[in-house]
Amino acid sequence: MTTDAQTAASAAFPTERRWQRYRWTLFVASGVLLGIYQGLNHAIATSNKYPKWQPFVWEMSSVFVIFALIPLVTRFEDRFRIDSRPRSKTILIHIAAAVAFSAIHTSSMVMLRKLAYRVMGDSYDFGDIPTQWFYELQKDLITYLVILVVLFAIRGFRIRRAGELRAQELAAQLSEARLRHLTAQIEPHFLFNSLNAISNRMHEDIDAADRMISQLGDLLRAAYESDDHVRVPLSRELGWLRGYTAMMGERFRGQLAFEIEADPGIEGLQVPRLLLQPILENALKHGLVDGRGWLRVEVRREGQNLRYIVSDDGVGFSDAPLVRGTGISNIARRLELLFPGKHELIFSSRQPRGAVVTLSFPV
């Protein structure tokens, strides 16, 4: 059970947190109820052979000690997971732990009983110690095993639920990114200014105008795509980027320069979809405010990681307040969901001017 799955779960369900707050109260209450229930059963079974309070003392002392030991067992099991390897070692460790559990349980229970009997003005006799202890041991082994099974089941349930929550949130974040992508590319300003640039280019160079029309077509097609794969080949992620920068480069010809460079042989790698676009838009909107300057995208393979480096020579982060708009927080969140603790997203300044955004994640 990782900590971020926990935070994700508690963030997703506020009611869950309320449960967490009272979980110790609930734990103690269920111990008391179980003790009363067992005591009642025992009292009925032994009918009137003993004073009524004695079966309750026996059962409750036993249940209390077990409940007091459960947190320790939980912590111990967390340290030596029953599904961990090597299996033989794990089994030996837990057999030893079960025997220790039984020793603590039995001795503490007997002490509690002696105490209770004294309070009631009576004295408690445990009986023949080896016999009684063996009797308790075989019951305790079962109890210990039950505790382990329950812990294992809870853990499995939590992991599965956290996984589902993660998948759900990832889907939501991706659809938000897709919507953003769609609106950015068929954003009216982008569309109409692109058309205007094409209508000018026609008079200068028919082939260039033709290329612009097909690029605009590609961008619109990409925006209308409706599959929901979380990852796409790098070639596709770079495809729209080239189309977008080509169109912006034409619109701001002589003012904006773009460069996209990827290491050879990595275009087939599966990468998270639409991570680069918000970074690029951020650079164009907040960095290159007058539509002047250059923007460079590098994609590098570094061992098991892929690294995106987006740099520009705009105003940088020191002059402009660090704008972490919704687009950027969407990227950060998706990276965290996809690669918890294994990714990097760094915003830094370039010298003498400009900004660099570095992003890396395992592939």
Next chain:
Amino acid sequence: MSYSVVVIDDEPPARAKLLRFIADLPDFHVVAEAGTVEEGIDAVRTRHPDVLFLDIQLGSHSGFDILEALTDIPAPLVVFTTAYSEYAVKAFELQALDYLLKPFDRDRFTRSIERTRQALKEPDHSDVEERVRRLLAQIPGRPATAQQILIKDTDRAFFLMVDDIQRVSAAGNYVEVHARGKVHLVRDTLTTFIAQLDPSEFLRVHRSHVVRINFITEMRPLFHGDYELVLRDGQILSLSRRYKALLPLAIRERL
């Protein structure tokens, strides 16, 4: 006679297109082009063009910023260009200002130029200036109009409450501010001075006269659709057809 033109747009292809269209016109010539707000202000101040083609979205700035910085000089005729701005287009239509929606073809450009030629033939463009002033007042996020105005008389300076101003008239290098029966002379142009006033309260009725709406008591029709305005202090001002078109709709419809 050839009219001078300044083209302001942050996208080079958009400028190139306008430049190509204008180059085919015998009576217009481009004297400067600009891609940013600063360059644009500079171009208009140094070249004093007759016509300005002005893009609304200039990177993270607005073409309106340029107009606002130029209220102290006689404004050129403006043809707004925009790729998309529902809001601005509504405002242009409301003020009957000329605009071109990008992408435009030669036909639409020619029609816009025809209207510009007509407007340029008029000796007085102060009504267009007035329309631009009203347009700017409508743009959201613009500075609010003043509550009081600093007046420098010959021997003293004092604040005049805008609520007290009844009318403002041009007088050579000065502006006459009529307030509560007194006249204050301010060294300013009418256009710059009234930029501080709320266009919904003060009407420009003539190139030299601006009147508070509720200071008008009567409107008498003259010939050819011209009118005569009678003010509360008994003065009479003429209201030409062109300025009549600028009256608020509620008043205009009753005339």
